Amino acid sequence: METLDQIKARVEAAFPGASVEIVPNAGVGGQRSLLVDHAHALDVARFLREDPALRLDYASNVTGVDWLDAVIKEKRKVKQVIAGVEREIEETTERRRPGYLEVVYHLYSMELKHGPLVLRLRTANRADNARVPSLTPVWRAAEFQEREAYDLYGIIFDGHPDLRRILMWDEFRDFPMRKDYVEPDDYEYEPTPHDDVLAKAKRHYQP
């Protein structure tokens, strides 16, 4: 398979207005991924599936990720003249990143036997605008997994043919995989409580 930079260049050439970004990965695997904007997501997905050099015809996995509001610290080395001598000092900048939800698609090609290519879509925020375009029209296999992402993260997929809860019951109102989910307080005694469970145990059983 081509490198991600080559694929990005070809996608941008095919769709001039599309915003395609490569998301870096600081992990050990270092697997980078493509972040696509909402307006061109379906076009890009079709391109990835139909292009003769890619033929990514198999959506193996669809996942949700919850990113809370965060303050990101970045360290940069800056050259500064201090008392007439030029020195290199570290400067820390802080940046507030509003939270969002993310959908991650892992794409493979059955025909050309390559992959995965990781495709990401991000919602505008975590509350009233948690929407992304559904890629079920391109990969039918995404249907149930997008329903699962809706069920557990509350991501609304525009254009999904049957967006219902799939694991939890229909009357359920929460999204249990979100990081700020508060589970029902049905605690009972445990012999070796720890961490969050210990805090609960202290609330329920006063010594």
Next chain:
Amino acid sequence: MDEGLRSELSKQGVFTTTLEDLYNWGRKNSVWPLGFGLACCAIEMIAASMARWDLARFGAEVFRPSPRQADLMIVAGTVTKKMAPQVVRLYNQMPEPKYVIAMGACAISGGPFKQGYNVLKGIDRYLPVDVHIPGCPPRPEALLHAFMTLQRKIDEQALTGAQRPRHLVAEAPSEFPVPEFGAHDLVPPANPEIWQPPEVVRGE
């Protein structure tokens, strides 16, 4: 009846028993389980019913596909909150006398999923469990042991008096309330008449 007299009579070829013993002997040797499994414990339950462990030795080989023909519910596996109302409904449809074996860590307490949002922390919150089997999953021998424990329990039941079993008490419930799906959890989260959170008693 006097034991000496009974032994003397049996030497003469006269077999004596009580109605209670006869009744319980019949019941305990033909317990028909309901054929349903919820997770991996069900595989062990199936193994226990097949040739190698042979549940037929205890008269319990007839796994019924209908709750109306079953006496025993083996809750074999993880009870998710979405499944719990159906399990209680199946139990309600079984005729008395009926028994429940909670098989495996999940069915007795939620097991490894106890801190999860979607798993019931033990079926004893909604059903009166007769025998609990720990294990993840319990081996078929453990299920056989639970069976023998249940048989002993049936054998010891007195048919009259205050200790008589539930199915002989007219006002005792035969059905238990089916929990409903709520916005955050099952409603109610447990049946307070049969389950209370355990109390911690600290020694000096």
